[in-house]
Amino acid sequence: MADPVELAPDYYLSNFHSLVDFVVSRYGKLLSQEEQCFYQTFRQLQPDSQRLYVRLLSRKGVPSSIGALFRQHRLTYTEIGDLPAAVDELASAHLLCRDPALPLDEVLPLFTKSELLNHSLEPLPKALKRPALEQALLEQDRATIQQRLMEEPLLAVQAAQCFDTFKLLFFGNLNQDLTDYVLRDLGLFRYETYPLERAQLPFQTRVQIEQHLRYYQCLRDAEEALGADANAINTLATQLPAGIDGDNTLQRRLDRLRLTLARQLERFDALEDAEQLYRQCQRPPARERRARIAVARGDTDIGLSLCREILANPYNEAERTFAENFAHRTAKKTDAAHQWPAPRRHSPITETVALAQSGARVELLAAAHLAQTAPESQCHYVENTLFNGVLGLAIWDIVFAPIPGAFFNPFQVAPSDFRTADFYSQRSDAFARRLSEFESGQLAHWVWRHFHAKQGVANPLVHWEALSEPLIRRALERIPTDHWLAIFHRLLGDITHHRSGLPDLILFPGSGGYELVEVKGPGDRLQQNQQRWLAYFAKHQIPHRVLHVEWQP
Known part of the structure; x- marks a missing residue:
């Protein structure tokens, strides 16, 4: 392991440059005009503006309909010499939106409970829970409340969706971030070297990129659909990308999401809808769940037939073990019990x-x-x-x-x-x-x-x-x-x-x-x-x- 090093205060900016430069050098022809403009605009900013933008892009912020929200007075970064000037340049470049016109319910989460109580137009109990407090404020004169809250500048990060494309092309997913660079810089990881030529990279077409981005949008929407009902899940399932021949990574991700959706459909007792979704999956436990659904619906022959299909060509050992055990238990209740003997168990010393x-x-x-x-x-x-x-x-x-x-x-x-x-x-x-x-x-x-x-x-x-x-x-x-x-x-x-x-x-x-x-x-x-x-x-x-x-x- 390499000796740890002390990172520069703006180490994150160098890492960001490496990421976007890597993507442009290898995927430049696949980027949209908006994404290319984002890159050129960012690269022409002054260093302080670049630092502030990367800082905000890397922070969670308060979600809103136009981007993550921040209160300018709460931003303090010692490596940024003139933060107001950086905000001005970012606003001019349309990478920040200053004081966005938002409904009050999107602004309230930016402020602490104590601050919201102080800005109320009428006395409210301090013991009021946060949701009830926000609801009480929404029932007052919204324009006045909003004017009071927005006496200080609010900022909304723009073009985050462009950076999502850069992240997808660099990491292959939207779950990772620049932390990987930090681990390298701190000497915590040494990585193997391997060729990264254009012809060997995973993304080869713009359609492929769009389908991956669509998958991640569906993944974000899944949380709400899973908590709703079968109709919401079925609607989301129809919005999944079709997949691309040869893109096994996308197919694996789609399978994983379909399995999650289908399993929830089972819990909603929408067994026919679940079975149809499982049929679209190429990986376990799709056939297992179909066999269980068939037996639950009284179709024992179909359940046993699926077990035979698994045993003839098991995806992995766990799937084979399921088929042996499930078929034996199921067949015991039928005339086919003799065809499905109990699996042999090993008793170690x-x-x-x-x-x-x-x-x-x-x-x-x-x-x-x-x-x-x-x-x-x-x-x-x-x-x-x-x-x-x-x-x-x-x-x-x-x-x-x-x-x-x-x-x-x-x-x-x-x-x-x-x-x-x-x-x-x-x-x-x-x-x-x-x-x-x-x-x-x-x-x-x-x-x-x-x-x-x-x-x-x-x-x-x-x-x-x-x-x-x-x-x-x-x-x-x-x-x-x-x-x-x-x-x-x-x-x-x-x-x-x-x-x-x-x-x-x-x-x-x-x-x-x-x-x-x-x-x-x-x-x-x-x-x-x-x-x-x-x-x-x-x-x-x-x-x-x-x-x-x-x-x-």
Whole structure:
């Protein structure tokens, strides 16, 4: 990790420049005339005006129909030498609207409860709750109240929608902000370098940009629709963008929103509408919900047919497990029970030990106990860090390969599709070649190559602080190649769900070999993802057990 540095007072302005310049240099031809004008106007401002605009654009403010609202007298920034002059220039450039003509109900949230009481035209109880206070003021002479409140300048930020486009093109979403730059500048993150040429960037057309922006508008509208009724949800569903062939990121987002809308339709008992929305989704749990809806409506055959469809081509292991369990429970009530036997359950070797409670983590106490059970044994608390980390090191170059659409900007810890099924499919040939190299004995080569070359660089699979060189060396020596490969195959098959649930400890007995140990403290039970890992270990003859810890009296 790089040594932390002290940031300049206006560090945020340099970061803003980097962001908008990056977008213009790579997406200039896809920007609208309004967005290009926004960029040129901003770049021609005096430094103080630029600083103030970025400050206000980055703050939440009070929402209004024409932009986030601020009270000028409340703005104090030591790095801005002449704030009134900056306001004047921003107003002239139409990047701020001074004293906007707004209805009183949009202005009231700018002021404290005490201030509102002082501006009331008639005495009001101090104990009045805020909503009741605002309502009481709205019932008075609105023009007089508004005149009193607006004796000081109010400012509304303009052109924020233009910056939304810049943020979308830079981050790939509207959820991130310039904090990523700050983390870099403070030395908290070192990012991998990867090509960001125009042909490899995720956005290729203006239509694509418009559809992503439309999705985020629908996402904002969803909160109100979800709290209303089925009609509001159905109306919003018709307003979703159609999607674009090849834009898997947009399709994933649309699926996620449709799933949320459909689930709420279920709660409103609008099952037919929910089922229709689920049919438009390509990802889990759409088929699961359709099967549940069918059985709830008495269509058992349709529910079981959907389970067969899932088992014939499961999206992931969790979906397959659902189909097995749900079909078995459903079929028990029909003549088809014999066609759906109960899924087999793995019962891992389990041991119970009594340890003295000391305040330390139960996993660390268990590790110390196991290390003492045999001469020269070592036991490490690794949980999800060891196997994920070794895999991350061994495939580092593949993770950061220049796949079209994978990287939006220079500050990504992972490619944009990392937590999706597309992560493996988009790189399947490279993964197949690398796993073949592991089979021929080159795992250690790739691990050490990246361990030394990438030390401290951010990687979504590598937790550097948990990966000491001696631990990795011993693990590579003791764990057979076929065990590494089995675990890697499962991780890569569904990296989102499978990179958690791995056993807490790895035991290296003095006599050789290794064993994975899942520790459960008093009252703790195995989670489903842990059970699935243990069953997988049994299938591949990977040594494992569960250690239940009880506290000594």
